[in-house]
Amino acid sequence: MSLYEKEIVGWFKKNQRDLPWRKSDAWGVLVSEIMLQQTPVARVLPIYIEWMKRWPSPKDLAAATTSEIITAWGRLGYPRRALRLHQCAKVISEQYNNRLPETEQELRALPGIGEYTAAAIVAFAFKERSLVLDVNIRRLFARALDGLEVPKPSVTKDERKKRAELIPARNPHLWAAATMELGALVCTAQNPKCQICPIADSCKWRSLDFPKTEQKKRTQAWHGTDRQCRGVIVQALRENKVLSSKDVKKLWHLDSQVEKALSSLTKDGLITSPKKNYYSLPK
DNA sequence: AACACGGGGAA
DNA sequence: TTCCCAGTGTT
Numbered sequence A: 001m002s003l004y005e006k007e008i009v010g011w012f013k014k015n016q017r018d019l020p021w022r023k024s025d026a027w028g029v030l031v032s033e034i035m036l037q038q039t040p041v042a043r044v045l046p047i048y049i050e051w052m053k054r055w056p057s058p059k060d061l062a063a064a065t066t067s068e069i070i071t072a073w074g075r076l077g078y079p080r081r082a083l084r085l086h087q088c089a090k091v092i093s094e095q096y097n098n099r100l101p102e103t104e105q106e107l108r109a110l111p112g113i114g115e116y117t118a119a120a121i122v123a124f125a126f127k128e129r130s131l132v133l134d135v136n137i138r139r140l141f142a143r144a145l146d147g148l149e150v151p152k153p154s155v156t157k158d159e160r161k162k163r164a165e166l167i168p169a170r171n172p173h174l175w176a177a178a179t180m181e182l183g184a185l186v187c188t189a190q191n192p193k194c195q196i197c198p199i200a201d202s203c204k205w206r207s208l209d210f211p212k213t214e215q216k217k218r219t220q221a222w223h224g225t226d227r228q229c230r231g232v233i234v235q236a237l238r239e240n241k242v243l244s245s246k247d248v249k250k251l252w253h254l255d256s257q258v259e260k261a262l263s264s265l266t267k268d269g270l271i272t273s274p275k276k277n278y279y280s281l282p283k
Numbered sequence B: 001a002a003c004a005c006g007g008g009g010a011a
Numbered sequence C: 001t002t003c004c005c006a007g008t009g010t011t
Helices: A005-015 A026-036 A041-054 A058-062 A066-073 A080-095 A104-108 A115-124 A135-144 A157-164 A172-185 A226-239 A245-250 A255-268
Strands: none
Touching (some): A005 A172, A058 A080, A066 A080, A066 A226, A115 A172, A135 A172, A226 A245
């Protein structure tokens, strides 16, 4: 019996959220994972529902235009993820007969699928053993096992080894889902709910009286950033089929930053210039 | 290892 | 205002 398995999986079976991607097919799991990269569940939910209704399989999404996809993505943020999901759909429909590959190695080779997402798909879509380490799981074990408020900035070799040892032989996918859910709902970044935590009694961080970790983070500013500028332009193009260079510059106070954003958005494939000094979402 | 990449809601 | 969020790809 894996350490904590009974407590955490037991807790999960009683307290898990009813989320649509938990009863979808493998493609639905992949779509949800891409959307959930850096975007909270509450904001993904409505977009995900509509997305899967409109494009139920990789083949369906592959047939959509880039413009349709960026528009449907709405304000989930990081719209390059939408492009990668589109590319993913094309590869899966053309090279994998519209079915997801089932190995981490093949999944990792798909656009937008990194270490975390490949492991998550193996666990959640195929119910196989994999090492799922997202921010919630990493925080949960940093606290419970290491007595640290927050995990290291990036995953270490030692962390992979130690966390892999915890995965139970039986129902490893439940372990992944349960630890993630516990981290997301109970062992939260701020104000963890230790009163209802199934492993509070053995939590090292709690036994040490919650020592703070020195965080030398410098919050990335948002107002006035290149990202905000890009976001304003893409949103305007969702609402207007075409914009002139002059129109785009009305959206932002600094022309030089608009130039830079138009250049980077074009390079990313998020926008295109159908003719000189005009911009639109790509076909 | 560091950086770029969106956006909204909660504290 | 500050912090957070089911990370990935590039340099």
